[in-house]
Amino acid sequence: MWGIELRTNSEISLARQIFLSLRKRILTGDILPGELLPSTRELAKGLGTSRNTVCEAYDMLLTEGFIISRQGAPSMVTEGLHMIPGNAGTTQDTKKEQPAIHWNFKTGQPDLSLFPWSSWSQMVHRALNTLPVHQLEYSGPKGYEPLCREISKWLMRSRSMEVNPEDIFITSGATQAFYLLVDILYKKNRPFALENPSHPGIRTVINDRNYPLCFMPVDRQGADVSWIKKMDLSAVYVTPSHQFPLGGILPAVRRASLIRLAAEKDYYIIEDDYDSEYRYSGSPVTPLYSMDPSRVIYVGTFSKTLFPALRIGFAVLPKELQKKWRHFRNYLDVQNPVLEQIALTEFLKIRKMDRHVHHMCRVYAKKRETLLSAAKEAFGSQISAWGDESGLHVALELPEIKFGKDFIPDCRKNGIQIQTISQYCSDENCHTDKLLLGYGHLNEKEIQDGIAALKSLIDASI
Template identity: 50%
Template sequence: MLGIKLERKSEQPLKRQIYAQLREQIMDGQLNAKDELPSSRELAKTLGVSRNTVGEAYDMLIAEGFAISRQGAATQVAEGVSVKKGEQAVIREKPSQAYTIKADFRTGRPDLRQFPQYLWRQFLHKASMETPSELYGYTGPQGLPALRTEISLWLFRSRGLKINAEDIFITSGATHALHILAELLCGKGGKVLMEDPCHSGMLQTFRKKGCLIEPIPVDNQGMMTQYLQYKDPCAVYVTPSHQFPLGGILSAARRAELVRFARENGVYIIEDDYDSEFRYSGEPISPLYAMDQQNVIYVGTFSKSLFPALRIGYVVLPKPLHRKWSDIRTYMDVQNPIFEQAALAEFMRTRKLDRHIQKMRRIYGQRRRVLLELFKEAFGSGWTPYGDAAGLHVAVDFPGIQFDEAFRKGCLQNGIYITPVEKHCIVREAHQSKLLIGYGHLEHDEIREGITMLRDAMDSMI
């Protein structure tokens, strides 16, 4: 009856199978408005199920408005609920070509093989066992107090910053922080002054929030602050301790000029402390925040120092922004997962983070030295490394050579993943001779093999 077929071994209850098939027939016009449905007794007998099962299926149809029931009358199909199936538009997407990557020089990739996963699982287990029941609810947009306290202590140990834990707000990474800051400071149509070149992902974050971008050129000392001449900006985005992608350190004079500009124009500086904890000649650079706690918003993340999937970052906010940040975060996603925050707080309290960063600083520093030595062997003196000895990548300049999109795709076809600096430029053609070489995730033999492949590719394409 009505073409209903029941799958009695299915995990879906019989009443829901009956309901779903009747609803499909009603929506498709096989059952028309005012058509009477069989009595529950009659349909139950035909299908070999209990009358209650059919009654519950009818109740679902009535509750959702697909059927109407009146006392003393048969259940009827409701009016205006038919949605006949039409021809769907076929969208043909160009298939993406898959390449087998043998030399992976992607930037911003830590060596996850070195992370103490077993230890981390212990901290997660401890957090799940010891977290009090009241923290299983909504804990608010600022983040776990214990984690904010440990971050403030860690910033004092590692950067010399004296920060009140109440000024720290936990995020789901640096990109998430920029999404909120773009809405908080700018709104659609607000103007952001950005380094050029800059991280293309961060650039797109601001653009997708409707911000207008004014590029400020970069040299080997970071943002060229003499070009800060634009009127009515809502924020300045800068990576002063290890500029991405060229790796320069913003000089003291330029830092002072940037702070003066922010104060005179009443704007906030967004300081992204991009992977500056991995510095291989001396201590990490003191953040710009140390010069001005009123106009600088400090953004940090644990994606590079621990692992990207952790999705925990933080911002240090001036007090006038606390309430508005909390409002935005509350109606965006409320909070970060509590167990990861608790585990990270304990990881930091027991100094496991400090020791892990110390260990990785040695490993990455050695890999950088190996990379530069192998580059010298492969390319002689026809290249120049850019930036400070820090981070997980190095920018390399080959004067007289142009690395364009065709070169990048040619490398992909040869199994090499590499990024020209041009890909991160707002104004094109200023850095065509530079490549970005990520090495943090590569062992020495992988670096050697990759550079050999890159040299052969350059010989064949250039």
């Protein structure tokens, strides 16, 4: 009756089903403005339900203004409700089914199978059971103070980096730090300087705001900072300990030059230290922050060391920026969830982090060796690996090959997920002879089989 079909096994009440059905017909014009609805008794009889159910549905329509009801008169549809129906419900899904990916060389993905989930679960459980009631209140944009203290100690142990816990601000990953910093640091008509190639996250954040950009070319030693000597900038973004994606370490001369420029031109440097814990030859590289904490904003994350879904990162801020940061963060999302922060505090405090990173360094070093050996066996002496022995990815140069726009789609069709370095460049004609392969999450057989499949595809396309 009246186009209403009731489903008794639905989780939606019968009254709400009637309301939703009538509302839809009113909005689409099936029931016209000024049209009289049947009496509650009549509609209840037609639907085989109780009159109280129909009365409840009519009350919903009346409350939200879809009908007008006067005592002793039938309910009438309100004027001006007819809406032109959209195409969302009628269009067919034209997306083609994507081929299955068998070898996924995505970057930045740790091996989650080796994370100590049992220990982490116990820490989260303890945090839940011991959490004081006042910790359930708003705590503000700074973050959980005990976690800030443990991060300070972790930075000293892992990077010989002296940081005051008061200067550490917890974030929802590194991306949120970039999101906040871009607005905090922007100076009208002054561009942000990025490495070329560089991480798409920071570039996207800047482009979305229509802020100007300029680029520093990257060689095997990282960013060439001489390109920005005469420029007035909003800020400079660099990955000095493990350039993304080419992997170089910014040498001391370039670091000193960059810091001098920042002081002379009065801007800040954003240092993204996204995975320098994993270095397979020697100790982790000392952060740029250690050379001048007053000019460098250090951004770190636990996505690569623990797991991406944790969504806990941090920024070490100069005092002059902290008030502005608090304001921006307070009106973005206020704070991170407290349970994960408490669990991470214990994870750091009992040195579980230290042991986990030490273990994973050995694991990833072996995977890297497997990838490079497989690549050299497949492509011979022509192949060259870029970057220091660190991180969860490697850039491979094949100087006799140019990877065009069709290469990535062709890889996907053949079950291979991979990136070209040119995808991360401001100019798609840069570094066209290089591929980027992440390996942290893959086992040795997947790496070897993936390289073999890549070799077959490249041979077929030449």
